[in-house]
Amino acid sequence: MAEKSSEFSFPPFSSLPLDPSGPPGNAWGRFGPDDQLGMLNLLTPAVVARAAEEIKTGIRVSLDWPLTKPKYPSHGRPPFKHEIVNRARGPELRVVNDDVLTFNTQASTQWDGFRHFDWAEAGGIVGRGVLIDYASWAIEKTIELKPFQAFQIPFAHIQDLVKERGITFRPGDILFIRTGFTEAHAALTDDEQKALTERSSPDFSGIESSEATLRFLWENQFAAVAGDAPAFERSPPVGPDTDHRFVLHEWLLGGWGMPIGEMFDLEKLSRTCRELGRYSFFLSSMPLRVGDLYEASFCALPWLETDC
Numbered sequence: 001m002a003e004k005s006s007e008f009s010f011p012p013f014s015s016l017p018l019d020p021s022g023p024p025g026n027a028w029g030r031f032g033p034d035d036q037l038g039m040l041n042l043l044t045p046a047v048v049a050r051a052a053e054e055i056k057t058g059i060r061v062s063l064d065w066p067l068t069k070p071k072y073p074s075h076g077r078p079p080f081k082h083e084i085v086n087r088a089r090g091p092e093l094r095v096v097n098d099d100v101l102t103f104n105t106q107a108s109t110q111w112d113g114f115r116h117f118d119w120a121e122a123g124g125i126v127g128r129g130v131l132i133d134y135a136s137w138a139i140e141k142t143i144e145l146k147p148f149q150a151f152q153i154p155f156a157h158i159q160d161l162v163k164e165r166g167i168t169f170r171p172g173d174i175l176f177i178r179t180g181f182t183e184a185h186a187a188l189t190d191d192e193q194k195a196l197t198e199r200s201s202p203d204f205s206g207i208e209s210s211e212a213t214l215r216f217l218w219e220n221q222f223a224a225v226a227g228d229a230p231a232f233e234r235s236p237p238v239g240p241d242t243d244h245r246f247v248l249h250e251w252l253l254g255g256w257g258m259p260i261g262e263m264f265d266l267e268k269l270s271r272t273c274r275e276l277g278r279y280s281f282f283l284s285s286m287p288l289r290v291g292d293l294y295e296a297s298f299c300a301l302p303w304l305e306t307d308c
Contacts, residue, residue: 007044008171013215017255024245025214026255038257042172042223043127051128051172054282061272063285065109065182065265071190072197073107074230080107111224111287112232112253112260124286125224125259130173131279133270135180137161147184148196151205152234152241153177155212167279171221174283178266179205181228206234209248217252225252226261261285 011018011030019028031041067080081102088095106112111125134153138145143157158177161167169175181204188196206229207213213233217225225232233248252258273279 007046008042008221010218010221013218016218023250023255025251027257028255030256035257038259039221039223040125040257040259042221043125044172047128047170047172048126050170051126051282054128054280057276059272059276061268063109063264063266063269065263067101067103067108069108069182069263070185070193070197072194073104074197074202077104077107078102109263109265110261111226111285112249112262124284125174126284127223127282128170128173129176129281129283130167130169131176131178131266131269131273131281132158132161132167133178133266133273133279134158134161135178135183136270136274137165138180145180145184146205147179147181147229148203149205150201150203150234150236150239152208153179153205155208155210155216158207158213158216165279169220169222172223173220173280174285175217175220175222175225176261176264176266176269177207177225177227177229177232178270179227179229181205181230182263182265183267202230202235204230204235206231207248209233209237209242209246211243211246213248214246214251217248217258218256222258224259224261226259226264228264228266230262232260232262 017024017026017028018030019026022028027038029035031037035041071079073079083100083102085098085100086095087098134157135145138157185193185196206227229235231237231249234242237247237249238244249260252260269281273281
């Protein structure tokens, strides 16, 4: 069950689209005609202050996958490049070295979104994170993980996991789903990593693209969603077993203004949550402060709590 927001009244999912002239399922105008933050409006001072109560142990875990990962980015994107440039001039001057980093913002951990200037100005994505650790749950249930196949994680599995682990949601939560992608990627040889990128179709597992999934995301009033998979939802999102009317990227980004995080490193977070018996935490994530970015690399850091 999810709490209801005390600051915002949410129209039912059945009322979408709010703007008949817009795309299917849109929530345009939900936060006013000139809004640029979308669902991040749910991260009010009161919501963030309450989320800070999650900090009990002070344990900190980075969710950033190294910028060097993957070594072979998809879709022909250039790999990460690190140059050390010596700036010293003359034999008697002190040695001065600069680090010059060149990378594609869509190659590694990223927030996939609708340009990011306004939420960088608003202070980033800060609030209560909740982890749905599908990979560990699937192993417990002897369900095969298929991170490098176009496999849809059934929404029914997500429902069962949430119920079994007693996970609850609050308005403004940031939802994370672990599929096991980064763990499986780390086990690949260099040749296998390269072959993965060179495939004719970018097949990766992800959450089911369906009306049921969208209803779940809307009714729980998440501010943002993220995962370790390259696309959060199954990739490619449209196939013989999917309904093209419910592509999550189209509904969440353009329709609701809900950022989608991709290729987060959730391995240490998963281990820590299992050790503590907790799946909620305080999250702080700040996109690069560059205007008009379509994708944004960032720094993400959660603080975990216990029941104490």
